[in-house]
Amino acid sequence: MLNSLFNFFKIAYRQRSLILVMAKREITAQYVGSLLGFSWTFIHPLVLIFVFWFVFSVGFKVKPTNDVPFVVWLTAGMAPWFLFTNILTTSVGSVVGHANLIKKTVFSSEILPIVSISSSVVTHLVFLVLLFFLLIFQGIGFSLYDLQFLYYLFCLCVLTLGIGLIIASLNVFLRDIGQIVGVVVQVGFWATPIFWDIQIMPPKVQMLLKLNPMFYIVQGYRDSFIYQTGFWERPYLTCYFWIVTLFVLVIGVTIFQRLKPQFADVL
Amino acid sequence: MKTICTAKSLQYSKLGSSFSEETAVAMSNVGKIYKLYSRPLYRVAEALLTKTCKHKKFYALNDVSFSVDRGQTVGIIGKNGSGKSTLLQVVCGILQPTAGEVVVNGRISALLELGAGFNPEFTGRENVYLNGSILGVGRNEMDECFQDITDFADIGDFIDQPVKTYSSGMYVRLAFAVAINVKPDILIVDEALSVGDTAFQAKCFAKFKEFQENGVTILFVTHSMDLITRYCSNAILLEQGRIVKSGPAKEVVDEYNRMMANCSESVNTPISEITENGFYENEAPKNKISPEIINKNVLQSKKNPLAISLTTHMHESELAYQLNQNENRYGNGKAEIIEVGIDSLSDKARYSFVHGESYRFRFKTLFHCSLDNPITAFTIKDAKGFDLTGTNTLFKDIEIGKVRKDDVVLTQFEQRMMLNPGGYLLSFGCAGFEDGEYVVYDRRYDVITFDVISDSSSVGFFDLDSKITISRVEG
Numbered sequence: 001m002l003n004s005l006f007n008f009f010k011i012a013y014r015q016r017s018l019i020l021v022m023a024k025r026e027i028t029a030q031y032v033g034s035l036l037g038f039s040w041t042f043i044h045p046l047v048l049i050f051v052f053w054f055v056f057s058v059g060f061k062v063k064p065t066n067d068v069p070f071v072v073w074l075t076a077g078m079a080p081w082f083l084f085t086n087i088l089t090t091s092v093g094s095v096v097g098h099a100n101l102i103k104k105t106v107f108s109s110e111i112l113p114i115v116s117i118s119s120s121v122v123t124h125l126v127f128l129v130l131l132f133f134l135l136i137f138q139g140i141g142f143s144l145y146d147l148q149f150l151y152y153l154f155c156l157c158v159l160t161l162g163i164g165l166i167i168a169s170l171n172v173f174l175r176d177i178g179q180i181v182g183v184v185v186q187v188g189f190w191a192t193p194i195f196w197d198i199q200i201m202p203p204k205v206q207m208l209l210k211l212n213p214m215f216y217i218v219q220g221y222r223d224s225f226i227y228q229t230g231f232w233e234r235p236y237l238t239c240y241f242w243i244v245t246l247f248v249l250v251i252g253v254t255i256f257q258r259l260k261p262q263f264a265d266v267l
Numbered sequence: 268m269k270t271i272c273t274a275k276s277l278q279y280s281k282l283g284s285s286f287s288e289e290t291a292v293a294m295s296n297v298g299k300i301y302k303l304y305s306r307p308l309y310r311v312a313e314a315l316l317t318k319t320c321k322h323k324k325f326y327a328l329n330d331v332s333f334s335v336d337r338g339q340t341v342g343i344i345g346k347n348g349s350g351k352s353t354l355l356q357v358v359c360g361i362l363q364p365t366a367g368e369v370v371v372n373g374r375i376s377a378l379l380e381l382g383a384g385f386n387p388e389f390t391g392r393e394n395v396y397l398n399g400s401i402l403g404v405g406r407n408e409m410d411e412c413f414q415d416i417t418d419f420a421d422i423g424d425f426i427d428q429p430v431k432t433y434s435s436g437m438y439v440r441l442a443f444a445v446a447i448n449v450k451p452d453i454l455i456v457d458e459a460l461s462v463g464d465t466a467f468q469a470k471c472f473a474k475f476k477e478f479q480e481n482g483v484t485i486l487f488v489t490h491s492m493d494l495i496t497r498y499c500s501n502a503i504l505l506e507q508g509r510i511v512k513s514g515p516a517k518e519v520v521d522e523y524n525r526m527m528a529n530c531s532e533s534v535n536t537p538i539s540e541i542t543e544n545g546f547y548e549n550e551a552p553k554n555k556i557s558p559e560i561i562n563k564n565v566l567q568s569k570k571n572p573l574a575i576s577l578t579t580h581m582h583e584s585e586l587a588y589q590l591n592q593n594e595n596r597y598g599n600g601k602a603e604i605i606e607v608g609i610d611s612l613s614d615k616a617r618y619s620f621v622h623g624e625s626y627r628f629r630f631k632t633l634f635h636c637s638l639d640n641p642i643t644a645f646t647i648k649d650a651k652g653f654d655l656t657g658t659n660t661l662f663k664d665i666e667i668g669k670v671r672k673d674d675v676v677l678t679q680f681e682q683r684m685m686l687n688p689g690g691y692l693l694s695f696g697c698a699g700f701e702d703g704e705y706v707v708y709d710r711r712y713d714v715i716t717f718d719v720i721s722d723s724s725s726v727g728f729f730d731l732d733s734k735i736t737i738s739r740v741e742g
Binding site for chain 1: 301307308310314315359360361362375379380386389393396397400401406429
């Protein structure tokens with residue numbers, strides 16, 4: 001088990017330059033041929049945040065949640081969720097989408113979910129830059145705790161790597177996985193306290209909701225940008241998250257390596 | 268860098284050491300079985316749970332063993348679907364063998380499909396670098412050989428245009444340029460070269476020569492027997508996933524040609540059902556076509572008294588040509604080529620084929636039913652089996668007209684022997700059109716072999732009988 005995990009990271013390290021090149025290509029591929037090019041990476045989230053602000057601050061005049069403007073609170077929680085969805089939806093098709101490389105070139109398909117993560121993280125960082133401007137605009141300002149998002153970003157990457165490996169390899173054989181991921185992401189958005197505060201739920205339900213590893217990350221982003229709470233202040237949840245995440249990662253690597261020899265046969 | 272890949276990785280080092288350092292690529296008892304499951308879920312279950320599910324087996328490769336020494340160029344030939352590409356993919360490590368062992372010694376650069384790994388939206392330059400990364404070549408190393416790549420590909424300013432704007436020729440040129448300029452130890456090429464124009468192909472093969480001198484091992488798949496005989500020291504002939512023959516290129520190509528000739532019988536030619544009474548006029552339904560019937564057909568014609576008289580006639584002839592015992596004969600039996608021969612029309616060369624003299628190819632055709640305007644033809648092949656020349660009554664606008672049952676038609680082709688010295692195979696055929704479809708009545712491939720001699724030397728297969736004039740021009 002640990003051996004295969006070690007092997008996996010060894011391959012990933014050896015192929016690091018290819019991962020970078022492919023991630024770069026994946027990002028530019030979205031905008032290749034368009035006039036504005038990479039600017040679109042800014043325009044999409046900018047418009048989204050503006051709409052949030054307009055709807056919730058100007059239009060509905062939603063009351064601040066825990067003394068924070070709703071739009072800030074929402075955007076901070078939304079950011080990791082967007083990344084999560086983005087990684088999962090690109091990962092699931094990554095192996096199938098690179099059938100040509102897998103079948104016709106000597107290629108380590110392990111790196112594909114990592115490529116998906118790398119390219120999605122770039123888009124995510126752009127989103128966070130805009131979030132910063134929103135924080136300043138709403139008068140919340142900067143603190144050292146803001147940098148803690150890097151830890152939660154790392155958490156998210158490890159979690160999505162595990163899930164990505166599972167869904168990418170299974171999707172080769174069962175194309176239903178792509179559809180299932182779509183549904184789960186839809187449901188997950190509402191099942192995770194992103195649009196609503198977990199405090200509105202009865203304590204028993206809260207316990208249940210906290211089992212969702214994405215809750216840890218969404219809460220973590222808000223802790224970093226808004227509440228200035230360190231992850232060490234949530235030891236139980238941190239432990240729980242890492243146990244689940246490492247378990248998922250080991251399962252992911254194992255499944256991927258078991259199924260990998262058959263990719264070229266099936267694609 | 269030595270990669271060993273086994274079906275059961277337990278055997279790994281033990282078997283790996285049995286190959287010498289001089290071996291570039293070796294396979295021992297390699298099998299590749301595709302399991303065909305009735306439901307995709309079974310495949311996943313079997314891979315994850317090591318439990319055997321119901322499946323059918325398809326052998327893409329079966330007990331394949333060979334070894335290629337460093338610096339050899341080996342051609343892999345075979346019919347479509349015989350496992351050539353699978354073999355290359357297994358060598359590359361793209362496909363995992365289900366049995367046996369593969370040893371690869373050195374860096375592989377593979378050109379399995381035109382521009383695999385090229386993204387059409389990106390420029391040639393970007394794709395070159397990406398392709399390099401996939402091949403495991405770093406950016407710096409790529410910078411060094413980038414100039415060589417662009418020089419070789421010779422696509423000019425298109426290097427900075429998206430690859431989707433390329434013609435297929437430019438595509439293959441760039442892909443090939445990358446594959447050969449990353450300094451591989453083993454180059455693997457699958458059928459890609461045929462896309463380039465003649466000039467580019469010549470350039471590629473010049474590069475092949477250079478590689479051969481530098482000890483690079485080359486494996487390539489092609490359907491062009493000409494390329495195999497010209498560039499490969501050895502060849503491997505695959506048929507239904509098995510190695511039928513391997514060895515010196517020329518011998519393997521001969522075997523392949525023989526195999527292809529045999530197979531075209533059963534695929535293309537409708538054969539009439541033969542009874543003891545003779546031939547039915549109606550064509551047999553396609554599902555009755557079987558090798559047995561074909562053999563019977565040949566057998567029958569051998570027993571034919573006319574055929575015997577034909578052989579006797581041959582013995583009487585003093586012109587030096589041989590009737591080929593291993594001719595390939597097929598047809599639906601509506602006509603029969605019964606008497607074949609070559610006559611010398613020159614007094615100077617009565618007994619041998621002398622370059623530049625005139626000869627007459629002739630054969631008689633016996634018709635077993637009435638036919639409308641049949642066509643008679645001859646073809647000359649060289650010893651390797653390439654068609655060199657030939658013609659027929661249709662090309663020459665000669666109408667045989669209506670023939671009735673038991674008619675015998677004599678066809679004679681007269682010409683000067685412009686072939687250069689060497690051994691040649693002569694084929695005769697009688698065919699026609701029935702309801703717009705081309706039907707072969709009788710075809711006798713390679714029925715005669717003959718040798719041409721000459722007292723002057725020249726280049727290639729043909730002599731165009733060039734008249735040379737020299738005049739001194741005042742500067």
